[in-house]
Amino acid sequence: MNYHLILTRRCNLNCAYCHGGEETGPDTEISYSLDELIAFLKKDQDIQLMLYGGEPTLRIPLIVELMDTFPNARFMLQTNALLMNNIPREYVNRFHSILVSIDGPENVTDGYRSKGVYKRVLENVRWLRRYNFAGDIVARMAVSQESDIYRDVRHLLELGDPSFDHVHWQLNAIWAADENWVDFDGWIEKSYNPGITRLVTEWIDRMSEGIVEGIVPFIPIAYSLLTGQGASLRCGSGIDTFAIHVDGTIGVCPISPDWDFSLVGDIRKTDPSNLRSIMKVDEPCPSCDVFAICGGRCLFANKERLWGDIGFERVCGTVKHMINEIRERIPIIRTMIDGEIIALEDFKYPEYNNGCEIIP
Numbered sequence: 001m002n003y004h005l006i007l008t009r010r011c012n013l014n015c016a017y018c019h020g021g022e023e024t025g026p027d028t029e030i031s032y033s034l035d036e037l038i039a040f041l042k043k044d045q046d047i048q049l050m051l052y053g054g055e056p057t058l059r060i061p062l063i064v065e066l067m068d069t070f071p072n073a074r075f076m077l078q079t080n081a082l083l084m085n086n087i088p089r090e091y092v093n094r095f096h097s098i099l100v101s102i103d104g105p106e107n108v109t110d111g112y113r114s115k116g117v118y119k120r121v122l123e124n125v126r127w128l129r130r131y132n133f134a135g136d137i138v139a140r141m142a143v144s145q146e147s148d149i150y151r152d153v154r155h156l157l158e159l160g161d162p163s164f165d166h167v168h169w170q171l172n173a174i175w176a177a178d179e180n181w182v183d184f185d186g187w188i189e190k191s192y193n194p195g196i197t198r199l200v201t202e203w204i205d206r207m208s209e210g211i212v213e214g215i216v217p218f219i220p221i222a223y224s225l226l227t228g229q230g231a232s233l234r235c236g237s238g239i240d241t242f243a244i245h246v247d248g249t250i251g252v253c254p255i256s257p258d259w260d261f262s263l264v265g266d267i268r269k270t271d272p273s274n275l276r277s278i279m280k281v282d283e284p285c286p287s288c289d290v291f292a293i294c295g296g297r298c299l300f301a302n303k304e305r306l307w308g309d310i311g312f313e314r315v316c317g318t319v320k321h322m323i324n325e326i327r328e329r330i331p332i333i334r335t336m337i338d339g340e341i342i343a344l345e346d347f348k349y350p351e352y353n354n355g356c357e358i359i360p
């Protein structure tokens, strides 16, 4: 099973769409013992630990201790990358994937995250590349109203030094809309949906050169459409992916320790075998005509509806637009696979759940 381990709730940034840096006090730190964690995880034969925060690199000695304690576990990291270069080299190389938060060009990234962040992130990704990091480096964007999805994704894909293997994004469409958006509908209509169409078109154009660019949401959606293999909730929350919060409670999703619905166990009392598939998305997802491809997007949004039903539907409109743009081009993709210009294997991503939720 996959576990997001929240190493601290503190963060060394205070980004416009998150406000995580405001978390202070004793409740931000792990209050269970390593022995309690070991006793819980020992009951699971196949563990993947996805290190998460707050900002997990504020706790590098703990990262080292965890890697020493669980030599057979697979590790993933989600980080703002500001302190990443302090992880000892032999330990950083143990990560299968590292998701690095960066939102696009310098003005966009620094505008949301803080001045100087963009340059520092790139410096530290160069540091990873210098040590021939063999894992997957994912540029992980939070997309909000200053974002231009076409410009920002292309910027990150085309960066040569350093390069990212993949680009993934989440829409800033979970927390209260009023604090974050002036005109969400207008942005979707004039900027986001047309940007997606343009990105899909150029993604297909590059395939004719034998290149399947690493645009995360497009790749598994295309795979499902090509193979007919339906998807369950792609982030895995409540199915095979859980969060271990700092107090030892187990939640379905790492972002929601304060929502009672999401707490489904405690490492001191719960057996991992009782967690699998404990929670699923509710309507309207199971009856939705793209459910087999979307999988339900986000369990938290499905349960909490902080944007209300109408807001939920607005976001669904973007998902349907993206799926339709890719669906229309499946015959072209199939022709290129048959002509051995690209391979079906190019669309098998991610190898393991690496924290990319897939559906933005």
Ligand code: SF4
Binding pocket: 284, 285, 286, 288, 289, 290, 291, 294, 295, 296, 297, 298, 315, 316, 317, 319, 320
């Ligand atoms: S598009 Fe919306 S309603 Fe349809 S499955 Fe996805 S999240 Fe659910």
Ligand code: SF4
Binding pocket: 235, 236, 237, 252, 253, 254, 255, 297, 298, 299, 300, 301, 357
């Ligand atoms: S997509 Fe939603 S449910 Fe899944 S991990 Fe992200 S916030 Fe949680």
